[in-house]
Amino acid sequence: MQAAAFTDLVGPDGVRVVDRPDPEPERGEAVVDVEACSINRHDLWILEGDSAMVDADDLPFVSGLDVAGTVSAVGPDATGVEPGDRVVLCPNETCGRCRFCRDGPENLCENFSLYHGGLAERARVSADRLVALPDGVDAATAAALPTAYMTAYRMLQRAAVEAGDRVFVPGATGGVGVATVQLCDALGLESVGTSRSPAKLDRVRDVGLDRGIESADTDEIEAAIDEPVDAVVNHLGGEYSKLGQSVLRRGGTMVVCGRTAGGTSEFDVADLFLGHKRIVGSTMGTQPDLQRLVELVADGAFSPLVNETYPLAETGAAFAAMAERESVGKLVVAP
Ligand SMILES: NC(=O)c1ccc[n+]([C@@H]2O[C@H](COP(=O)([O-])OP(=O)(O)OC[C@H]3O[C@@H](n4cnc5c(N)ncnc54)[C@H](OP(=O)(O)O)[C@@H]3O)[C@@H](O)[C@H]2O)c1
Ligand SMILES: [Zn+2]
Numbered sequence: 082m083q084a085a086a087f088t089d090l091v092g093p094d095g096v097r098v099v100d101r102p103d104p105e106p107e108r109g110e111a112v113v114d115v116e117a118c119s120i121n122r123h124d125l126w127i128l129e130g131d132s133a134m135v136d137a138d139d140l141p142f143v144s145g146l147d148v149a150g151t152v153s154a155v156g157p158d159a160t161g162v163e164p165g166d167r168v169v170l171c172p173n174e175t176c177g178r179c180r181f182c183r184d185g186p187e188n189l190c191e192n193f194s195l196y197h198g199g200l201a202e203r204a205r206v207s208a209d210r211l212v213a214l215p216d217g218v219d220a221a222t223a224a225a226l227p228t229a230y231m232t233a234y235r236m237l238q239r240a241a242v243e244a245g246d247r248v249f250v251p252g253a254t255g256g257v258g259v260a261t262v263q264l265c266d267a268l269g270l271e272s273v274g275t276s277r278s279p280a281k282l283d284r285v286r287d288v289g290l291d292r293g294i295e296s297a298d299t300d301e302i303e304a305a306i307d308e309p310v311d312a313v314v315n316h317l318g319g320e321y322s323k324l325g326q327s328v329l330r331r332g333g334t335m336v337v338c339g340r341t342a343g344g345t346s347e348f349d350v351a352d353l354f355l356g357h358k359r360i361v362g363s364t365m366g367t368q369p370d371l372q373r374l375v376e377l378v379a380d381g382a383f384s385p386l387v388n389e390t391y392p393l394a395e396t397g398a399a400f401a402a403m404a405e406r407e408s409v410g411k412l413v414v415a416p
Pocket of ligand 1: 120121122123228229232251252253254255256257258275276277278281297316317338339340341342363364365403406410
């Protein structure tokens with residue numbers, strides 16, 4: 082089979098299509114013929130050599146978490162799926178033994194890790210991590226869901242938002258950003274988002290953004306938000322954390338999941354305690370979250386925004402579009 086492998090950790094130029102042996106499913110596993118795999122900034126961090134998870138010794142490395150396709154083979158003791166089933170993968174890898182695996186939520190697993198290997202024609206996965214796809218949900222749509230939408234969905238739950246609340250989403254045009262906007266729309270929340278690109282904001286308005294602020298300047302953005310927000314979904318980190326804290330209402334919650342704009346942030350300590358604000362971290366979501374998202378899409382509550390679908394040979398171009406901040410929503414590779 083063919084796979085789009087990272088052969089050099091130098092950014093989008095480091096992707097090559099390579100031949101790999103066809104995977105055989107082992108105990109409890111299934112092989113999925115990959116019809117779509119969406120990419121995330123997480124893959125780009127790896128490709129740019131900015132992830133502790135992968136180094137030169139691991140090359141060539143096949144990344145890709147968000148797999149959707151059709152089961153082509155199952156190994157011994159693989160339950161719940163059979164060849165021919167249309168599925169999407171929950172990329173969580175958990176130990177099944179720690180207190181969080183037993184008591185939940187599973188994404189807090191003490192040995193939490195992520196599946197990689199979807200940027201290929203076939204993927205060997207844990208059968209019990211596969212979620213069935215209803216007929217109306219196509220592979221590209223399904224592949225958009227796991228990392229971005231599951232993370233956004235869990236962040237909104239962590240923020241304990243209620244219908245009518247206002248949610249601030251700095252960087253509202255990427256995977257997690259658009260996912261948050263669309264989920265806000267589906268859940269009856271008001272969204273306020275930012276982008277440096279007016280054209281990209283217009284596309285996000287089309288899928289439910291209530292208010293767009295066209296700026297990357299945190300002072301300018303702060304000045305534009307005249308009414309405090311109930312929650313902040315912060316996947317940017319850096320200077321956007323202080324901004325998020327300052328526009329948060331008393332008792333509000335900022336949930337942080339990323340560091341695109343910087344791995345360290347400053348906080349105003351007095352404002353934090355006097356304002357009874359909460360700042361919490363969050364990573365991924367649970368498999369039941371993904372199941373719920375698939376149901377919501379099947380019911381027509383929202384439809385994930387897929388900006389563009391690339392053939393496997395153009396995986397490098399997909400990463401270049403992400404690195405250049407050209408795209409809106411999700412980018413999908415269709416092997
Ligand atoms: N912890 C978790 O479980 C988890 C899960 C998913 C994602 N994440 C993290 O969340 C972040 C977003 O991931 P993603 O896949 O959604 O990425 P993405 O699609 O590349 O996000 C693009 C968005 O980020 C903005 N952006 C890009 N570079 C920026 C910069 N230097 N300064 C300010 N804004 C910038 C873009 O704004 P413009 O419109 O202005 O270009 C756009 O709105 C990443 O840090 C990722 O690692 C974490
Ligand atoms: Zn565990």
